[in-house]
Amino acid sequence: MSSPNEPVIRVVRLSKVYRSGFRMKRVQALADVSLEIERGEVFGFLGPNGAGKTTLIKILMGLSEPTSGTALVFGRPPRDATAKARLGFLPESPYFYDHLTAREFLDLAARLSAVPKSEATGRVTGLLRLLRMERAADAQMRGFSRGMLQRMGIAQALVADPELVILDEPMGGLDPIGRKEFRDIIIDLRERGKTVFFSTHILSDVEMICDRVGIVIEGRMVEVGRLSEILTGDIDSIEVTVKGVTGKTQKALERVSQRSIKSGDELLLTIRNEEDVDRVLAICREMGGIRVVGIAPHRRTLEDYFMAHVANAGGRRD
């Protein structure tokens, strides 16, 4: 058993090198990745396609072995059955058995996860209801749409009421309603003290539900931290809107601004920091006849952050 303070997931200096193609070309899928996920966290694992997200998840699931470094789940090697008994996993674009019905498959998942027989039926019925799959419960899964398969994937991951849920691109194939429902499921899991680790490239989902995020680009973990630290740590810029500006004042104001846009008698100034805002206000007071109609700090969104990192990585590569 792991101690209560043991991180749920611990990854230390993990690297993975593939040999691929006819000429056995070396592909570095992960390079020196370290990470710890604490109990009760909702962790978003971000990165563009091909960044190494699925590789790390496969190693955490014992489906693939690292080239170097260690990965521990509940303090155990990933292949350990006792670790797996405590987690649920949803792979990317999950696919199931064509000829099994939804209920049969969830029964199987419950059986393999050692859910007591007395509880299994109730658990399966409850999940089918939660994921609005009741009407398809006794249909063979070969006719299921992508969204339905995704729901089945989530259901089978939750069937054993696991302490840790690992989800690879869980929002894939879901429509906006499905995504909202899925977010509610994650929020519910967090409220019940579960740990959630999920990969995605859909940033809006992450901003709404994650406690911490890790950003992986080209196999390297470029940032790990609380979303609030990453995003509010730096106010990107401040937008000040002023009215009644004359030609001379405009020049003075533009000198302290990064950008300005004139629209009618309004001037929108983009200002770097708070000191420059004071300067703008001082100019306005000195000149007179100018009214400040709006000051709006422009915080960085995760998307800005993400794009900046991807651009940097691209720049290094070139």
Add this chain to the structure above:
Amino acid sequence: MIDRVYGVALNTFRESIRDKVLVTLIIFAVLVMGSARVIQPLAVGEEAKVIKDLGLSAITLFCVLISILVGGRIVYKEVEKRTIYIMLAKPVRRWEFILGKYLGLMAVLVVSLVVMTAAYYVILLIMGIGAQLYLLLAVLTTFFQLAILTAVAVLFSTFSTPITGAVFTFAVYFVGHLTRDLKLLAAMSPSPVVKVASYLLYYLLPNLSNFNIRAEVVYGAPLDPYAILLSGLYALVYTATLLLISATVFNRKEF
């Protein structure tokens, strides 16, 4: 452990039994047995024996086909469709998964054998030919043979594509029926290379001709019950060894 192996086996059984390939093969087997009526006039005086022999041959042939065609893609399909990710994410050990897959497929073969044998007896009764119970002995040894062959198919399925696997499994089946000739070849060949290769194959490949007692049961030749028991034990040991190798190969596999 038993619960998990049973889970995988039940799943494999359900998935295969609902597959069109299986149903098609069983229907064909029954059609072939029924077609004995057409060839009946050709064999004057020996009709009953020809029909009995043909029926037993059809049962063996079609069960071998099921074993090779369904068994040859049984693990591969899980990897290709990535259902393996979900199965191995559960607290299932890899050897439990292989054993479950194998047992599920064997359950499918037992059901196929039962259905085909029932049809066989019905056909014999309809044609007014004595449907003796001892014919079942040939079905039993066919079952032993299928146990080995399915383990061969599962082994190939852990590392090769279904087509390659099917070709190799069929080759094992084919050569497995000629192992006595291999021994003869080894004894008689002047070339040391051929000698070594023949002996190697002779000892490595399953001796499947032991399981063919069709002629004996059809023509009423005496049968040694100990030989049948021994062939059953042989099948058990050979199968267990193959499954162990399969589990070892599968255990090293990365997805």
